[in-house]
Structure formats: C-alpha cells, structure tokens
Amino acid sequence: MLAIFLDTLPFFAIVGLGYWTGATGFFTQEATAFLTKFVFFFALPAMLFRFTAGLSLGEVLDWTVIGAFMAGSMSVFILGVTVARLRGLSVPEMAVEAQCCTVGNVGFLGIPMLSLLFGEASLGPNMLVLLVDTIFFASLMVILINAGRDGKLSLRVFQTAFLGLVRNPMIMSIFLGVIWSALALPMPDPADSFLTVLGSAATPCALFAIGASLAGKSAERLSVAGWISFCKLVLHPAAVAFFAIVVFEADPFASAVIIAAAALPVAGNIFIQAQHYGVAPSRTSASILVSTALSIVTVSAVIGWVMSLIQ
Numbered sequence: 001m002l003a004i005f006l007d008t009l010p011f012f013a014i015v016g017l018g019y020w021t022g023a024t025g026f027f028t029q030e031a032t033a034f035l036t037k038f039v040f041f042f043a044l045p046a047m048l049f050r051f052t053a054g055l056s057l058g059e060v061l062d063w064t065v066i067g068a069f070m071a072g073s074m075s076v077f078i079l080g081v082t083v084a085r086l087r088g089l090s091v092p093e094m095a096v097e098a099q100c101c102t103v104g105n106v107g108f109l110g111i112p113m114l115s116l117l118f119g120e121a122s123l124g125p126n127m128l129v130l131l132v133d134t135i136f137f138a139s140l141m142v143i144l145i146n147a148g149r150d151g152k153l154s155l156r157v158f159q160t161a162f163l164g165l166v167r168n169p170m171i172m173s174i175f176l177g178v179i180w181s182a183l184a185l186p187m188p189d190p191a192d193s194f195l196t197v198l199g200s201a202a203t204p205c206a207l208f209a210i211g212a213s214l215a216g217k218s219a220e221r222l223s224v225a226g227w228i229s230f231c232k233l234v235l236h237p238a239a240v241a242f243f244a245i246v247v248f249e250a251d252p253f254a255s256a257v258i259i260a261a262a263a264l265p266v267a268g269n270i271f272i273q274a275q276h277y278g279v280a281p282s283r284t285s286a287s288i289l290v291s292t293a294l295s296i297v298t299v300s301a302v303i304g305w306v307m308s309l310i311q
Contacts, residue, residue, distance in 0.1 A: 004304035005297075011113045011207055012296045018211025032212040039206045044107055045173035047199030051123045052177025053187060060124045060178075068248040069132055069258045072240030076231055077102045077137065083227070091148025092279040096270070097224070099141045100287045101231035103133045104264030107170055108210050112203035114260055117303065118253075125257035127174055133267070134171055138164065141270075145277050213268055214292060217285040225286035228266065232291050233298040237263040241306075256306035263302035265291035 021027035027035075052060065080098030089097070104110060106129050114122050139161035146157040165171055180187075240262040244255035266288045274284040 004307065005300040007117060008113065008296075008300045008303065011109075014204060014207040015109075015211035015214075015292070018208035018213075019215050020211070021208075022212035022215025027212045027215075029216055032209060032216075035205060036209045036213065039108065039202060039209055041169050043198055043202035043205055044111065045169045046195045047111070047202045048123075048127065048170055049173040049177040049180075050187075050192065050195040050199055051120070052127070052174050053180040053185075055124065055177075055181055057178055057182060060127060062125070062128065062251070062254060064248050064250045065125055065244070065254045065258060066128055066132060068244035068250050068255070069129055069240055069262070070136070071243040071247065072262065073102050073132065073137065073236065075239045075243075076236045077140075079235070080228075080231060092145040092277065095141045095144035095148065096274050096280045096284060097228060099137060099270050100228045100266045100284055102236060103137050103267045103270060104232065104236070104261060105210065105267045105292075106130045106133060106261055106264060108206040108268065110261045110264050112206050114257060116203065118257055118260070121253065122257045125254040126261060129258055129261040130170065131174065134168060135165060138269075138273075141273065145279060210268065210292070214289055217271070217289040222286060222290065224283050225290040228283075228287040229291040229294055232266050232287075233263060233295055237302050245309075252310050256310050259306050260299070260303050263295070263299050265295040265299075 018027070018032075022029070022032060077098045080101035081094045084094040084097045106126060111123065111126050111130070114126055142161045142164060143157050146160065237259050241255070241259045244250045244258060250258075266284075268288055271281060271284045271288055275281045
C-alpha cells in the first residue's frame, strides 16, 4: 500500500501544484481554460491516435471487458438515480448526480497515470472505459436531461447526443486511429515523432490542468458530495470488480485496469455539462473537489489491491 501510494503521489503532487497556482492567482481561470483546451484538443488525442493506429481492432475491442465495466457502472448509475429519486429530485438532477457517481476522470487523470503505472498495455482497456463513459453514459445524461425538461423523447435529443460525440476529439482520435490501423497504413517517422512529442505533454499538462481547475470549485452541499464520492470511489470500483472477476471472468490484467479506472474521482467535464444545462452545478463542483481530494488515498488503495491480483 505504501509503495503504491508513493508511486501515485507524484501524479497528485502535480495536481496539487496546479491547484496552488489557481488558488493563488498565478494561473488565472482563463489560462487554465486554454491549458485544458490544449490537452483536450491536441495532447491527449495525439497520444490516443498514435496508440490506436499501432493496434488491430481485435487487440483493443474486448466485449467481456466492455460488458463487465458497463454492468458495474450501470448498477451504480441506477443506485444514484434511485437515491436521488427518493430525495425528490427532478429527472435532470437525477441524471447529473448519477453521472457523477459513475463517470470518472479517465481522460485527464486515468489514461496518463495508469499508462505509467501499468504500462502502455493499459491504454487498450482504458480506451474502452473512455468509450463507454463518453458514448453511452455522457449521451444518456444528455438524453435524460432534455427528456426530463421536454417531458418526452424526441429526435432532437438524440441529435444533440450524437453531435456531442462527433465533436469530442478524444473519441474521434480513437476512431481515426482504428481506421488507420484497419487500412494497415504505415506511420512515417516524422509523424510518429510529432505524435510522440505532442502526446508526451498530455500527462503533466492534464494533471496540472485538473488542479488549476479545482481551485475554482466550491465545496458546498458536502453531504451530497460525500455520498457521491462514496459511490464513485468505493462502490463503483467494487461493482466493476464483482462483474469483471466473478461474473464475466475477464482477463486479469484488463480487469485490474478497468477496476482502477472505476476508482478515479468524478470527471471534470460533468461540471461543464451541468453548468451548460443549469442543472446542479454547485453539487457537481463539490463532488469533483471532494472526490479528487479523497482519491489521493482511495485510488492508491484500489491500485495496490488490483496489482496484487496480477502479480
């Protein structure tokens, strides 16, 4: 446990450094926004495209892993909806809270950190988690918010969800990488060097951007944030572990990666969506802040446990 904690500590130290720059004003919110854009539109897509382009679809697409992660995540999502419903919340609010319980910071924290801790082979399972979170759960939240407001499902709701996927550079970089691989196109050395250098910036910049953006988050509604953090940091990895190990009997290494990914704190992009739709932004902000702070300990514990399973 201590060894894993020391291994993960440098990653969270960079997050802490970013938080300090944001809290002291050394990095303004505008500067943080531009750094986040660089990571989201350039650095992470370069890393994902380079990796995907060098693999065959069969090496990445594992339906057992997808099924295990989907089942574990959906069980927590349903729990989040149920508890929110019992508290008398509206459908849009239920959707946002359940999303916070289910979707972790895979893009900015999981892929950079887990690829270094588990090795480059972890990028495959990580990308499957990213695809499930983005294609299914992010679309589900958008559909539930709009359907809850309109009182019905319409074609416009599905069009909005589809456009959100098409405009996501991480999803498109994986898609283009798969096409490149399927066509068996060679990667020119200059292009490979370009993608390597650009992709290498993803890890430090993403971690720094997480911390700087957290400085602008509030810690209101701590009771709700505590419940959501418990779901995200404890119940979610436990549910994924149950389905991956017991039910689906997935590959041990891939299971370890998706369990670790499930233990990540609440994704920052949920706040952007909550703010855009005007649905529980303060609750989402507090959940991101609290879960990220607690994950310094919980993520280390989960990674330590899953590593013991594959050694």
